[in-house]
Amino acid sequence: MRCKNTLLRIAGFLAGLLVLLLILNTVFSAGKWYPEGYIQDRNARTAMLSCEEPWTIEIINVGDSESGMDFNPMTLWGQKGYTALNVGCDGLTLPECYMVLKKAFRTQSPKVVLIESNLLYRSEKKRLAKSMTAEIFYDLFEGLRFHNVWKYVWKERGYRLYFKGYILNESSDPYEGEARYMKPTEEAEDIRFTPAQALTGICAMCRKHGAEPVLWSAPSPINYHMAKHNALQKLADRIGIRYLDLNLHVDEIGLDWSTDTFDKGDHLNCFGAEKASAWIMRELEGWAGLEDKREDPAFAASWDPVYARFLEMKDLMKGYHSENLPEEVEEHIYNGGDFREPGF
Amino acid sequence: MAYHENLYLLVFLPLVLIFYQLVPARVRPYILLFFSCLFFLANSKWIIIPILLTVLIWQCGIRMERIRQETEEKLPALDKAGKKALKEETEKRTKRILVSGILVILAVLFVSQYLHFTLENIGSLLSPLGIRLEIPVWSFFPIGISFYSLEAIGYLVDVYWKKIQADHNPFRLGLFILFFPQVMEGPIASYKDTAMQLWKGESLNMDRISSGLFRILLGLFKKMMVADRLARVVTCVYDNYYHMHGIMVILGTVAYTIQLYMEFSGSIDIVIGGAEMLGIRLPENFRQPFMAQNAADFWRRWHISLGTWFRTYLFYAVSMSRTVKNVNKKLRKSRGKYASMVGTSAMALLPVWLATGLWHGPSWTYIFYGFYYFVILLAETALMPFIDKLEDRLHISSKTPWYAALNMMRTWVIIFTGELFFRAKTMHQGLTLFAHIFTGPFFPKRGVWNILTDQRAILLEKADYLAIVFGIIVILIIDICREKELGLKEKILQGPLLLRWSAFYLLIAAILIFGAYGAGFQAVELIYAGF
Numbered sequence: 001m002r003c004k005n006t007l008l009r010i011a012g013f014l015a016g017l018l019v020l021l022l023i024l025n026t027v028f029s030a031g032k033w034y035p036e037g038y039i040q041d042r043n044a045r046t047a048m049l050s051c052e053e054p055w056t057i058e059i060i061n062v063g064d065s066e067s068g069m070d071f072n073p074m075t076l077w078g079q080k081g082y083t084a085l086n087v088g089c090d091g092l093t094l095p096e097c098y099m100v101l102k103k104a105f106r107t108q109s110p111k112v113v114l115i116e117s118n119l120l121y122r123s124e125k126k127r128l129a130k131s132m133t134a135e136i137f138y139d140l141f142e143g144l145r146f147h148n149v150w151k152y153v154w155k156e157r158g159y160r161l162y163f164k165g166y167i168l169n170e171s172s173d174p175y176e177g178e179a180r181y182m183k184p185t186e187e188a189e190d191i192r193f194t195p196a197q198a199l200t201g202i203c204a205m206c207r208k209h210g211a212e213p214v215l216w217s218a219p220s221p222i223n224y225h226m227a228k229h230n231a232l233q234k235l236a237d238r239i240g241i242r243y244l245d246l247n248l249h250v251d252e253i254g255l256d257w258s259t260d261t262f263d264k265g266d267h268l269n270c271f272g273a274e275k276a277s278a279w280i281m282r283e284l285e286g287w288a289g290l291e292d293k294r295e296d297p298a299f300a301a302s303w304d305p306v307y308a309r310f311l312e313m314k315d316l317m318k319g320y321h322s323e324n325l326p327e328e329v330e331e332h333i334y335n336g337g338d339f340r341e342p343g344f
Numbered sequence: 345m346a347y348h349e350n351l352y353l354l355v356f357l358p359l360v361l362i363f364y365q366l367v368p369a370r371v372r373p374y375i376l377l378f379f380s381c382l383f384f385l386a387n388s389k390w391i392i393i394p395i396l397l398t399v400l401i402w403q404c405g406i407r408m409e410r411i412r413q414e415t416e417e418k419l420p421a422l423d424k425a426g427k428k429a430l431k432e433e434t435e436k437r438t439k440r441i442l443v444s445g446i447l448v449i450l451a452v453l454f455v456s457q458y459l460h461f462t463l464e465n466i467g468s469l470l471s472p473l474g475i476r477l478e479i480p481v482w483s484f485f486p487i488g489i490s491f492y493s494l495e496a497i498g499y500l501v502d503v504y505w506k507k508i509q510a511d512h513n514p515f516r517l518g519l520f521i522l523f524f525p526q527v528m529e530g531p532i533a534s535y536k537d538t539a540m541q542l543w544k545g546e547s548l549n550m551d552r553i554s555s556g557l558f559r560i561l562l563g564l565f566k567k568m569m570v571a572d573r574l575a576r577v578v579t580c581v582y583d584n585y586y587h588m589h590g591i592m593v594i595l596g597t598v599a600y601t602i603q604l605y606m607e608f609s610g611s612i613d614i615v616i617g618g619a620e621m622l623g624i625r626l627p628e629n630f631r632q633p634f635m636a637q638n639a640a641d642f643w644r645r646w647h648i649s650l651g652t653w654f655r656t657y658l659f660y661a662v663s664m665s666r667t668v669k670n671v672n673k674k675l676r677k678s679r680g681k682y683a684s685m686v687g688t689s690a691m692a693l694l695p696v697w698l699a700t701g702l703w704h705g706p707s708w709t710y711i712f713y714g715f716y717y718f719v720i721l722l723a724e725t726a727l728m729p730f731i732d733k734l735e736d737r738l739h740i741s742s743k744t745p746w747y748a749a750l751n752m753m754r755t756w757v758i759i760f761t762g763e764l765f766f767r768a769k770t771m772h773q774g775l776t777l778f779a780h781i782f783t784g785p786f787f788p789k790r791g792v793w794n795i796l797t798d799q800r801a802i803l804l805e806k807a808d809y810l811a812i813v814f815g816i817i818v819i820l821i822i823d824i825c826r827e828k829e830l831g832l833k834e835k836i837l838q839g840p841l842l843l844r845w846s847a848f849y850l851l852i853a854a855i856l857i858f859g860a861y862g863a864g865f866q867a868v869e870l871i872y873a874g875f
């Protein structure tokens with residue numbers, strides 16, 4: 001009897017806790033706060049995913065800042081009419097990658113999932129374990145992920161000019177190192193067991209949902225060299241997925257390291273990202289059944305205004321990073337106090 | 345896997361509780377030992393160190409006991425002189441075992457913590473002579489070694505002093521050394537108070553679970569609401585110490601002191617709460633330290649278990665030593681009672697405070713910190729008779745409210761000054777920061793608030809400061825209630841269900857909504873886990 005009472009009390013307490021968490025889920029839902037410009041941290045792209053029109057995305061790009069900065073979905077829409085979303089963000093870990101895709105597959109059925117390879121080198125076991133536990137709870141109770149929204153009571157809101165996940169950045173700081181940084185070698189830089197297994201799991205999940213996973217490496221003399229390429233090629237071959245290494249095609253892509261990077265070759269700016277995205281697009285053309293949606297009125301009605309706004313903003317940016325705009329440019333961009341994210 | 349992390353709180357601890365409850369009582373201690381080993385391995389590969397220390401103290405304890413037993417058996421057959429000789433011989437042999445045991449423990453501690461520091465300093469002494477010392481890179485750090493080394497020494501001394509019987513069960517001793525909630529940050533427990541509790545294997549009980557959970561939530565509140573936010577202010581001030589104005593140094597140091605208190609006492613709350621859920625009462629480590637009336641009082645309220653350990657095993661041992669007693673006698677004869685009191689206090693306090701400083705780690709700043717408190721405490725001892733007289737003349741006592749408040753604020757200045765050096769990475773950094781308080785411009789041109797809310801430097805927003813203030817007020821109220829012994833926690837836990845559960849849900853909601861976690865925050869490692 002006493003045991004039964006104890007169990008009942010525990011169950012009652014946990015039920016109350018569940019209600020509290022569900023309330024927090026409702027109060028801090030991404031759908032409510034993201035379109036109004038209240039979610040601007042590294043969770044913004046996950047929030048964007050919650051707000052995207054269901055079953056409309058054909059390509060999802062995921063990875064750390066290399067993928068976030070170097071892949072521009074607007075290029076794909078403008079040139080070929082592919083609907084792509086960039087959910088890569090700073091320091092994304094493999095568990096975060098897995099969970100963001102898991103979440104994406106609930107409302108989208110992409111044909112291609114682009115996975116930027118730099119996240120495979122964030123492989124510290126303890127960090128991965130911590131990240132995995134956190135992600136499981138965020139997945140169950142998404143309100144916790146966006147709990148920092150309360151701070152906006154004392155903060156001016158704004159937006160980072162996300163264009164289907166791409167942040168516009170026109171600033172440039174040239175890379176002055178060796179242009180031929182992919183020097184031939186037979187060596188392969190070891191990829192640890194845990195990230196390799198995690199990538200296998202992510203690819204299996206993609207295929208289960210009908211998406212073709214593609215591993216790619218963003219062009220970056222700071223982060224890549226031939227030994228890494230060799231290891232990544234081996235891993236891709238072992239899993240049986242396509243691997244696109246843009247570092248081997250810098251000339252073909254047309255990258256100019258004096259104008260196309262904003263941080264000395266670590267990441268690309270919007271000029272470099274446009275070239276890199278166009279190259280990826282050409283590689284994917286006619287593959288995995290990607291379709292031009294520009295003629296579809298439903299898609300055009302939703303995507304064309306975003307693209308138009310992107311082109312307009314590109315004109316206004318005048319060589320700045322959208323997170324570090326001078327006041328006069330900022331005023332011009334935010335003219336009329338329209339804080340809503342483009343596309344919502 | 346630290347105590348404040350989700351992996352510990354949401355996975356590890358619940359798993360331990362479930363397994364602990366499911367198995368029969370006699371198996372429970374082994375379950376605790378198993379999970380303690382698992383916890384240790386999740387944090388450090390050097391589990392062999394606590395295991396070897398356990399075997400060492402287990403064997404030393406048994407040998408001391410065996411020697412004494414043999415003596416007891418032989419005594420009846422001996423005459424008076426023989427008895428005396430045998431007793432002296434026994435004393436010598438047991439002391440030899442005790443000293444060897446302690447030396448081995450200290451040697452392991454020295455190699456893991458202080459060897460690199462010692463070699464570095466020898467190297468810098470030799471470099472003017474043109475001798476270069478090759479110092480290998482050291483990566484030998486078994487977590488919690490400073491904590492369980494003291495526990496192991498305490499056990500050996502207690503057996504030697506016949507305060508406890510030697511434990512013949514190596515698993516019980518192993519659990520005492522490795523018990524997962526306390527292995528990383530203490531509190532430093534005595535064998536007498538904890539070992540038997542650990543071995544009881546009592547069933548879980550709803551009252552203890554509620555009480556433990558409440559304590560854990562309070563600890564999380566302290567860490568996530570206040571400590572992890574203040575860490576950013578502190579890092580900014582100490583990393584840019586050359587450019588800091590006087591007011592920023594003061595703010596940074598006060599912020600660090602509050603951060604350290606919230607973090608250390610918060611993690612101890614989690615530790616004690618976790619143990620309480622398993623039916624084990626660990627000693628308290630904090631008792632409202634900022635309400636202390638002087639430095640001595642502060643150390644009776646701050647890191648209590650460390651202070652108790654040094655008082656029991658070092659201060660008393662030194663005070664009772666033949667040398668100190670002789671000096672005391674001589675001084676009393678030649679210079680009077682007052683001089684002997686100050687002299688013997690100095691002799692007993694110096695090793696205690698140098699050891700306390702060094703215990704925190706191999707750094708000159710910690711040695712300075714220990715020496716700083718030695719000077720302060722000695723000054724307090726020396727001035728005490730004069731202050732007592734003055735209080736009598738002015739008809740005031742420590743209970744006079746304005747005088748108590750004045751004493752409390754004076755103690756704050758002492759604490760903050762100590763923490764300034766404690767946090768500094770080098771003595772140069774500490775001295776530079778200290779000098780900046782008195783030299784150069786005191787206020788920055790940009791304004792203090794502008795610096796504190798600078799998104800590029802400190803990364804805290806106005807709302808974060810509001811959360812800090814709110815957190816401090818809540819903890820201050822709780823601490824005042826504890827100081828006045830109002831039994832706030834007990835009232836809540838024994839109150840009606842609605843009040844009890846509301847308190848839990850409020851705490852949980854406050855942590856989940858206002859806590860410093862998720863995007864924009866990086867979890868701050870536990871400061872004392874590095875000692």
